[in-house]
Amino acid sequence: MIIAIDGPAASGKSTAAIGVAKCLNITYLDTGAMYRAVTFGLIDNNIEFENSTTIKRYLETIDIKFSESSSGLSLILNNRDITKEIRSTIVTEKVSEVSALESVRKSMVSIQRKMAEIDDCILEGRDIGSVVFPNADFKFFLIADEKARAERRLEDLKAIGEESSVEKVMSDLINRDYKDSTRKHSPLKKPNDAIIIDTSDLGINEVIDKIVNIVNQKRTLQ
Numbered sequence: 001m002i003i004a005i006d007g008p009a010a011s012g013k014s015t016a017a018i019g020v021a022k023c024l025n026i027t028y029l030d031t032g033a034m035y036r037a038v039t040f041g042l043i044d045n046n047i048e049f050e051n052s053t054t055i056k057r058y059l060e061t062i063d064i065k066f067s068e069s070s071s072g073l074s075l076i077l078n079n080r081d082i083t084k085e086i087r088s089t090i091v092t093e094k095v096s097e098v099s100a101l102e103s104v105r106k107s108m109v110s111i112q113r114k115m116a117e118i119d120d121c122i123l124e125g126r127d128i129g130s131v132v133f134p135n136a137d138f139k140f141f142l143i144a145d146e147k148a149r150a151e152r153r154l155e156d157l158k159a160i161g162e163e164s165s166v167e168k169v170m171s172d173l174i175n176r177d178y179k180d181s182t183r184k185h186s187p188l189k190k191p192n193d194a195i196i197i198d199t200s201d202l203g204i205n206e207v208i209d210k211i212v213n214i215v216n217q218k219r220t221l222q
């Protein structure tokens, strides 16, 4: 079974997907973290985003893994734990540029399809229901108003010790959503057959319950 959750930045996708994965005892894949990992890797290796040949070569050398730890899911890039680094402002500012590159998308989509082959999976991102798994068993599209999203992202930043303001975070989110929705390859777009959930005024458990109920109802009917 594949459950796809897409939506704009900070719409509550990760928290919802983690909770649903726990409830249904299935695997969770944070595909945004993978694009963030590549962005971190390129910056760390001083590879310019315009240098398509070097980027292609770099993509052939990377090994991305998720590892379950007591503090949650860790992202391991070539044996290095970069869970904290991928949430930094510098990576967040550059990730839309990197995730718009065709070679990066091809490589990540291929890894995501392989990772999801093994188990029942819930994947969250921007193109899961539209491109990665167009035949997913369930497709959800999460939205939330800008203020709710900015406040959530500010909390994420605080957790890694970065200071910011609601205004700055909100303008960064709007900017990133614009880039993610207007890029040439696999732009963020609601699939026609996705169920929309507005999480602005919902608690996390309400979002998780909604998704789990829809999945369980359909599974009981089958």
Ligand code: DC
Pocket: 009, 010, 031, 032, 033, 035, 036, 095, 096, 099, 100, 124, 125, 126, 127, 128, 176, 180
């Ligand atoms: O969900 P996130 O904020 O961690 O995602 C980071 C960036 O990665 C997002 O701005 C766009 C990109 N992304 C993507 O292009 N496709 C996905 N499936 C997931 C994320």
